[in-house]
Amino acid sequence: MNEIWDEVYSSDQSFFGENASHFAEMSYNDFKKQGVKKLLELGCGQGRDTIFFASNDLDVHTLDSSIIAQENLHKKQREKNISIDLKHFDARQGIPFSNNFFDAIYAHMFFNMHFTDDELKFLFIECNRVTKNNGMLYFSVRSDKDAQYNTGKKIDTNIYEINGFQIRFFSKSQIKFFLSDQFEIKSVIEDYEEPASLYLVFSFKK
Numbered sequence: 101m102n103e104i105w106d107e108v109y110s111s112d113q114s115f116f117g118e119n120a121s122h123f124a125e126m127s128y129n130d131f132k133k134q135g136v137k138k139l140l141e142l143g144c145g146q147g148r149d150t151i152f153f154a155s156n157d158l159d160v161h162t163l164d165s166s167i168i169a170q171e172n173l174h175k176k177q178r179e180k181n182i183s184i185d186l187k188h189f190d191a192r193q194g195i196p197f198s199n200n201f202f203d204a205i206y207a208h209m210f211f212n213m214h215f216t217d218d219e220l221k222f223l224f225i226e227c228n229r230v231t232k233n234n235g236m237l238y239f240s241v242r243s244d245k246d247a248q249y250n251t252g253k254k255i256d257t258n259i260y261e262i263n264g265f266q267i268r269f270f271s272k273s274q275i276k277f278f279l280s281d282q283f284e285i286k287s288v289i290e291d292y293e294e295p296a297s298l299y300l301v302f303s304f305k306k
Contacts, residue, residue, distance in 0.1 A: 105113045111289070119289055120152035121148065123149075123208055123293070123298075124208065125240075127206055127238045128156060129167070130302070133245045135203070136236065138158075138161070138202050138204075139159065139205070140163070140197070140205045141161070141163070141207065142239075143164055143191075143209070144164045145166070145169050146173060146226070147162060148174070151184075154177075155182055159183075160185065162187065163187050163196075163291045165188070165189065166280070167188055167256070169186045182301050191226070195226040195230050197230045198230070200233070200235075201231075201232075202230055203235060204231070204235060205230070205231060205236070206239070207240070209242065210239065211241050211268070211270075212268050212270075213291055214259055214267075214268060215268065220278050224278055224279060224282045224283070228282040228283065228305055234304055235304070236304055237279075237303045238302055238303070239301050242267075242297065243298055243299045244271045245290070247297065247299045248262055248267070252280070255294070258270070258274070261306075272288055275288060275299060282303050283305055284303060285303045286304060
């Protein structure tokens, strides 16, 4: 999985663009209202949302398994003279922070990677562990209404290989299933970010 992202990030310094995503802007508005200070971003990639958060006075920590992505973000961090705690780490091994460390966790299309059901359950348990009481978990996933859903080569349940990427798609019921023991869902909003149809999930630690 890392190899294809390293290749993508090596060939394009801003694969997803330079500007913050719509989801990041929505999330930031909530974070400020809720007094969020310490934020973890899972799967930060080249950091368009990371830089947005860090430039708006949040204490941002990141995890990404792509070395190239981290190198690119290190460079941008220095150029913009902002503080970001960058870690190269595969979240399948757990989240390398202590219990109740973060006010909120943010992940934009991170959970669409090729994770097994057990790996996803473990990741959400870890998200619960490292967030404070009533901590926030805001994430987006490719939805079962996406035009690419059920196309390409089927790898596993709801996982398809499309143009070299292995993508997991979610239904609303699957989102509820994975979060049910760990987080209470506040809302799930349908959104679109070219070329993906998304569910934006806003939840709080139980």
